[in-house]
Amino acid sequence: MSGRYILREENSRTILRLPSDNSESSKGPQYLAAALATIGAFVAGTFMSWTSPALPLLQANNSVPYITSEEGSWIGSLLNLGAFIGAIPAGILADHIGRRTTLCGLAVPFFISWLMIAFCSSALELYVGRIVGGMAVGAVSVVAPMYISELADSKVRGALGTFFQLQITVGILFGYLVGMVGDHRVLAFILSVLPVVYFVSFIWMPESPVYLLSKDKLNEAKRSLQWFRGSKYDIEDEMVRMVESSGDSQKRKGGLGELLSNPVTRKAFTIALGLMTFQQLSGINAVIFYTGQIFDLAGSSIPSTTACIIIGVVQVIATYVSTLLVDRAGRRILLLISDSVMALCLGVLGAYFHLLNNNYDTSDVSWVPIVSVATFIVVFSLGFGPIPWIMLGELFPANVKGIASAVAAAFSWILSFAVTKAFQNMTSSLGEDITFWVFTGICVIGTIFVFVMVPETKGKDLNKIQEELSGKPSNVELKMVESDDGLKTEKIIFHLPD
Known part of the structure; x- marks a missing residue:
């Protein structure tokens, strides 16, 4: 027996009753689209790790161009500044021309950036190349999570959302490994192939059904949703909810004014900015970028290049585990565990350096910084690494999602730039122990913020959130x-x- 019925009921004007056979949607197309969309994040990861193998080569006496330590510091940091510049227009562009089109277009600045780096003859050219690449990195960090959250079934939205952070970590590790070629120009040429692969593979994917509905393209939205759910899945009930949600958001004019004036979106924006703040101010980029230096200061016998690869492998494994847990355990509990354990790791790391700086014998506990850094990376990758990006795509209705995601991502990148630039100055003026204790305090405050402010979004559609x-x-x-x-x-x- 099947059919659709329109019924009347007290407390409601209309009830639409649909038959359901409880069939599951196909997950394969969703996983494929998420994997291909986040190849852009993989490319971004190679930009993040490029400085680790490339800067020592550029600072060699016979290098062309020759880069000083100060210039090298700017080359590393300008990627984050470029990401800040690229994030805001990316959200606006994605709302106008579409998520898929924007993501495909980002292959162009990625490719141009690597060519500029490969053919550079001065520090200025490297600066420009890093800023151009950074703009694409910032843009992909806005649009890829948005695209994934809009195509994903609520049962796997969390797992698919972790693909963004997972691909970044795999890209970082890939950059470390390819960097072993020992030539900065060859390295850039090899990495320039990745944006081409990204464009050729992802261009075949459908546009987001939510975006298509926002442009009143109902038939195209149905075809898109059917492709993502599989040909045998009945999309009608999901389409009804999606149309209703899209209709509600279109009644309200989007933009920054709506984002800040509407109490619901304002609360969502506060949560998003808070998560991005505590993600970056946890000191994660400082720990990753200066892993080798931290190990050297602690007297570790592990070479800095090996340490970077070890940390890269640990981060990939932990982020993959997060894809298995996020839709089972939930977002809130992983965030709470992540930030509280990060606070513990940083507190222990600060105590170790306090003993070391005060001439205590630490030879019996020389393993402490290695274990602390590795544990820190693991728990960050389980929670505060991927989940803020997942929730960025979950918290907002379609009419403000572009601008909200763009501002939050831009805010994250400028904080990343500030922390990366400030870390060495903090350790010089305050000492390593006080510096890590400052980050400890921030993680404690972040844990309280999550407990008080952040809702659980696991398995919930936009209406419920x-x-x-x-x-x-x-x-x-x-x-x-x-x-x-x-x-x-x-x-x-x-x-x-x-």
């Missing part, structure tokens, strides 16, 4: 009912104002 943020019931309710003959149906109830 917006309902929880507002504290008001949604005007759409989904109920599963079973008749006497065992037929299960889903009822989508629209609660309309009188």
Whole structure:
């Protein structure tokens, strides 16, 4: 027995009743699209790790160009500044021309950047190349999580959302490994192939159904959603909810004004900025970028290049584990565990350097910095690494998602730039122990922020998330009912104002 029914019910104007066979949507197309979309994140990861093998080569006496230590510091940091510049227009562009089109277009600045780096003859050319690459890095950090959150079934949205951070970590590790070629120009030429692979593979993917609905392209949105869910899956009930959510967001004019004036989106924006703040101020980039230096200061016998590769492998494995946990354990619990354990690791690392700086014998505990850094990287990769980017795509309705994601990502990148530049000055003026204790205090505050402010979004659609943020019931309710003959149906109830 099948069919669709329009019923009347007290407290509701209309009930749309749809048959359901409880069939699961196909996950393969969703995983494929998420994997291909985040090749851009893989490329971004190679930009992040490029300085580790390249700067020592550029600072060699016979290098052309020859780079001083101060110039090298700027070459490393300008990527983050470029990402800040590229993030804001990316969200706006994605709202105008589409998520897929924007992501495909980012292959161009990625490719141009690597060619500029490969053919550079001065520090200035390297500066420009890094800024151009950074702009693409910032843009992909906005649009890729947005695209994934809009195509994903709520049951796997968290796992797919971790693909962004996972691909970054794999790209970082790949950059470390390819850097062993020992020539900065050959390294840049090898890495320039990746944007081409990204464009050729991803261009075949469908556009986000949410974006298509925002442009009133209903038939195209249906085809897109059907492709992502599989040809045998009945998309009608999901499409009804998606259309209703899109209609609500289109009634309100998007933009920064709507983002800040609407109490619900303002709360979501506060949560997003808070998560990005505590992600960056945890000191993660300082720990990663200066891993070799931390090990050297602690008297470790592990060469800095080997240490970087070890940390890269640890980060990839931990981020992969996060893909398995995030839709089982939930976002909140992983964030709470992540930040609290990071605080512990940084506190222990600060105590170790306090003993070392005060001439205590630390030979019996020389393993402490290695274990602390490795544990820090693991718990960051399980929680505060991927989850802020996941929630950036989950918290906002379509009409403000572009600008909200762009501002939050830009804010994250400028903080990353500041922390990376300030870390060496902090250790010089405050000492390593005080520096790590400052980051410890920030992680403690971040844990409190998550506990008080951050909702659980696991397995919830946009309507439910917006309902929880507002504290008001949604005007759409989904109920599963079973008749006497065992037929299960889903009822989508629209609660309309009188």
